[in-house]
Amino acid sequence: MTRQVRFNAFDMNCVAHQSPGLWRHPADQSQRYTEIEYWTGLAKLLERGVFDGLFIADVLGTYDVYGGTDEAALREGAQIPVADPLLLVSAMAAVTQHLGFGITTGTGFEHPYPFARRLSTLDHLTKGRIGWNVVTGYLPSAARNFGAADQLDHDDRYDHADEYLEVLYKLWEGSWEDDAVVRDRERGVYVDADKVHHVGHRGKHFSVPGIHLSEPSPQRTPVIYQAGASPRGVRFASEHAEAIFVAAPSKRVLKETVRRIRSGLVAAGRAPYSARIYALATIITDRSDxxxxxxxxxxxxxASLEGGLVFTSGWMGIDLSRYDLDEPIGNVESNAIRSAVAAFQESGDDGREWLVRDIAEWASIGGLGPRFVGSGNTVADHIQNWVTETDVDGFNLAYAITPGSFEDVITHVVPVLQERGAYPATYSQGSLREKLFGNGARLPDDHRGARYRLGGDLSTITARYRAYAS
Incomplete structure (x- = not known):
């Protein structure tokens, strides 16, 4: 049976998301990011292409590692200016029926209690089509603007995020019973108070004694997305993630990353395919090669090489302006995205070591993933080959220009994959989780968050979880 390929669209509420300099192209419309019509039009386009979802990235700081300032980022429009991603979802949901929405927010700078309500609200308004991309943060500028000297150390950020998720699971899964809202007009009772429970959380970072403010939404817990590929990131993803985003410049690197994630899922007591793995890629396609x-x-x-170095400096946590363009990347110890460092420290599929110039050129169109260039048939061949050789489930598609790159994929590539039986022709019914896995709207029983459901002993669950995490 032909394996199905899955697509997400990768965008951000800004101009130069992953392709710095391309905002100058006459066909690019990314400068319309402040117009709601851009986002509703994009959502309708992606639904026509049967994409799993629109994944919207976010940052809460500027890329100021390159050159030690944010001047280059501002010149390039490199994810600055940037606006809030959550506020886009309601409008896009109103003009679509099936498209999912993966929204990025960080665990480092907002308390989980109000955040839980916002995600429940969006899950209600989208009828269960919301996902949350959990990020722990990596930009030092974000930490400084929230009153800290720097980000926590890499692994400490994940420890903090573990408790953040613990609080959210207790609120989403363990506070309201499904039938707590009774709407009994005869008795004048809207909510049965006996069926709403205080979560009583007291941990190292958070104290949340009370109840969740929202009644249960279709999915309760939104689909959890995560993009960590470092050893600590894989461990976190293995515990929590249902969709995992990775970026690798070669099939060899991607195959090993996917293998480690599948193994991590098994080690966490989950099935190896209990999370969908999407690899970053950019498709440039047309009627012929x-x-x-x-x-x-x-x-x-x-494309802007300097813009590419602005991004990779922030992702890797090292000022690449200090390197000669023809210098090998060398050994770098990073407190930012360690998987980005590791990917470029290894040679590509051609066996050579990457130079700083290679990184700049690669990251200037589409970020850290591969580019598939060719006709619909050629690109479809590449995609299916990567899926077969790396065991990845699908691709998180960055754009060169927007929405043109997505239009090209839907025009030239999607029909070829559909003809081959390698891409869905229609959506399945139900929530985002049901569309991804087909097993119901709620968290599966083997997911860590399911252990916080009502009926379990929260104190025992918490102790067991912390013992595992340590």
Whole structure:
């Protein structure tokens, strides 16, 4: 049976998301990010292409590692200015029926109690189509603007996030019984108070004694997305994630990353395919290989190498302005995204070591993932080959220009994959979790969050969870 390929669209509420310099291209519409019509139009387009969802990234700081300031980021429009991603969802949900929404917010700078209500609200308004991309943060500028000298150390950020999720699971899964809202007009009782429970959380970072403010939403806990690929990140994802995003410049690196994640899921007591793994990629396609190659060359003329170094400096936690462009990346110890460092410290599929120039050129269109360039048939061949050789489930598609890159994929690539039986022709019914896995709207029993459901002993569950985490 032909394996199905899954697509997400990767965007951000800003101009230069993953392709710095391409905002200058005459067909790019990313400057319309402040217009709600851009987002509703994009949502309808992606639903027409049967994408799993729109994954919206976010940052709460500027990329100021490169050169030691944020001046280059501002010149390039490199994820600055940037607006809130959560406020986009209601409008997009109103014009679609099936498209999922994976929204990025960090665990480091907001208390989980009000955040739980906002996600429950969106899960209600989307009829169960909301997902949350859990990020622990990596930009030092974000930490400084919230009153800290720097981010916590890499692994400490995940320890903090573990308790953050623990609080959320207790609120989402363990506070309201399904039938707590009775709406009894005869007795004048809207909520049966005996069926709403205080969660009584007291931990190292948070104290949340009370009840969740929202009644249970269709999924209760939104679909959990996560993008960590470091050893500590894989451990966190193995515990929590249902959709995992990875970025690798080669099939060899991606295959090993996917293998470690599948093994981590098993070690956490879950099935190896209990999480969908999406690899970052950028597709440049047209009616023929020659037309796609010409389009790629045109995009490269607009791409900014400095913008690529601004991004990779922030992702890797090292100022690449101090390197010569033809210098090997060398050994870097990073407090930012360690998987980004590891990916470029290893050679690519051609066996050579990457230079700083290679990183700049690679990251200037689509970020840290591969580019698939060619006709619909050629790109479909590449995609299916990567799925077969790496065991990845699908791709998180960055754009060169928006919405043009997504339109091209839907026009040229999706029909070929559908003809091959490798891509869905229609959506299945139900919530985002049901569309991804087909096993109901709520968390599966083997997920860590399911242990906080009503009926379990929360104190015992918490102790067992912390013992595992340590």
């Amino acid at each position: 020659a037309a796609a190659a010409a389009k790629h060359e045109e995009f490269k003329r607009y």
